[in-house]
Amino acid sequence: MAEIYDITIIGGGPAGMFAGFYSGLRTAKVQIIESLSQLGGQVSALYPEKYIHDVAGFAGIKAVELISQLDKQLRQLPVDVRLNETVTDLIQQDENGYKIVTNKETYLSKAVILATGVGAFSPRRLAVSGAQELENRRIFYTVAHPEQFRDKTVLIAGGGDSAIDTALMLQETAKHVYLMHRRTQFRGMEHSVELLQNSAVELLTPYLLKEITLDNDQLLLTMKEVKGEHLLQKRVDDVIVNYGFISNNKTIRQWQVQPSQEHRMFVVDRQMKTDLPLLYAIGDGVDYEGKLDLIATAFAEGPMAVSAIMKQLYPDRRGPLHSTSMDL
Ligand SMILES: Cc1cc2nc3c(=O)[nH]c(=O)nc-3n(C[C@H](O)[C@H](O)[C@H](O)COP(=O)(O)OP(=O)(O)OC[C@H]3O[C@@H](n4cnc5c(N)ncnc54)[C@H](O)[C@@H]3O)c2cc1C
Known part of the structure; x- marks a missing residue:
């Protein structure tokens, strides 16, 4: 003051x-x-x-x-x-x-x-229990410094241009990048979608995050198939949510x-x-x-x-x- x-x-x-x-x-x-x-x-x-x-x-x-x-x-x-x-x-x-x-x-x-x-x-926040406590520690809504994800396993949630660009950018620094989207089609620009399909980014569609638990200093993510019953589990270091603002x-x-x-x-x-x-x-x-x-x-x-x-x-x-x- x-x-x-x-x-x-x-x-x-x-x-x-x-x-x-x-x-x-x-x-x-x-x-x-x-x-x-x-x-x-x-x-x-x-x-x-x-x-x-x-x-x-x-x-x-x-x-x-x-x-x-x-x-x-x-x-x-x-x-x-x-x-x-x-x-x-x-x-x-x-x-x-x-x-x-x-x-x-x-x-x-x-x-x-x-x-x-x-x-x-x-940011439009992740509606999953426990997510709020992990915000800015393991769950992020923007990427200010790509270096913070160096050699980490990262899951990006979203299907628009921001999510695709973040995934493409982080594949250079992160150990492994997953991109999870609730639809099988991505909403990004055609050129970006093409780059994504030819990249090392692992696509997880059509899934939604159902549960996040902290387990041995990693996040154990449970995803549920949209309009289906299949459950998928992945262990990652960090999650980046790109659901817009x-x-x-x-x-x-x-x-x-x-x-x-x-x-x-x-x-x-x-x-x-x-x-x-x-x-x-x-x-x-x-x-x-x-x-x-x-x-x-x-x-x-x-x-x-x-x-x-x-x-x-x-x-x-x-x-x-x-x-x-x-x-x-
Ligand atoms: C899809 C789209 C395409 C567009 N294309 C063009 C274009 O081609 N050419 C063009 O000239 N214009 C374009 N526009 C319009 C242009 O983006 C806006 O005119 C411009 O962003 C207005 O700037 P601003 O700073 O007034 O407001 P904003 O860009 O809305 O910024 C306001 C900021 O204030 C912050 N804020 C608000 N309340 C608070 C608070 N209580 N405390 C702290 N922070 C607060 C917000 O978080 C926000 O960051 C486009 C808009 C859209 C949506």
Whole structure:
């Protein structure tokens, strides 16, 4: 609680990431709080393998690569990035600040930018008893460091692009990779499915996980055939679940601070300001006449909000208009 941020950005999607960078560029003391273990919002969670064609400066860029570039840009500056933290309450302190309560900490910030998009993302969890206690120890929902699975036997659950890509990626490092899916057909892109079928990944279909027990420091997995009775058992070191993500706005609706909303979108003025002091909103979570839910629009809204905030917080500090006059 000791530090007081100039700007706290809630949400680490494209809108929040670029606003974070721009705040750093304007030398604001800034943090980004993101509920997932990764940045990138919908782009990372929902369509990492798709090509995006309408982001300025790129004649087509893979979604995951766009986020990697945004991350690189962001890391040039001292921006505090807090992952795996969901803002559970936002409280207005006085005219000059907000208390931000997360599932882990409480922070103080003079201004807040809501970049919450379609709501806080969380992974669709494995509905098997005992799974929760093994989370982040033996059961994972994202792969941050493939090296952690080196020489291990891993089972990946899921049938979409993420599951297939994870399986193909880990076959390089892991000792053995199983890919379990509840259907015999995979939903991934044709090229990825073809690579999978020609890989060393062992496919287990159509099965669903029924039971997980920890046995001699290994996981004993019992799988049941879908629409059948056959049971299959495998011993593995770790399980990675790729069942996709769900988003919800429920936590936001429970905050003490509730700026004006229409159809659950924050209503903002031309500077991206809500009807509360020093509370701004950008990206897919906002509404104004002519609003487009696009990455290009979200990128433009960040600098507008940040500049308006800096003008209010530091009226005597004049920021440069062009980044070309700065040394990074
Ligand atoms: C399938 C698909 C394809 C698309 N293709 C394109 C395209 O080709 N071109 C294009 O321009 N746009 C495209 N879009 C739209 C684009 O992805 C969105 O406009 C963009 O992601 C909006 O960014 P954002 O940062 O506002 O929100 P989001 O990407 O939704 O990010 C919001 C982030 O805030 C976090 N968050 C929310 N609440 C909290 C909380 N309480 N605490 C902590 N964190 C929180 C969430 O976990 C999330 O990571 C596509 C969208 C979809 C679904």
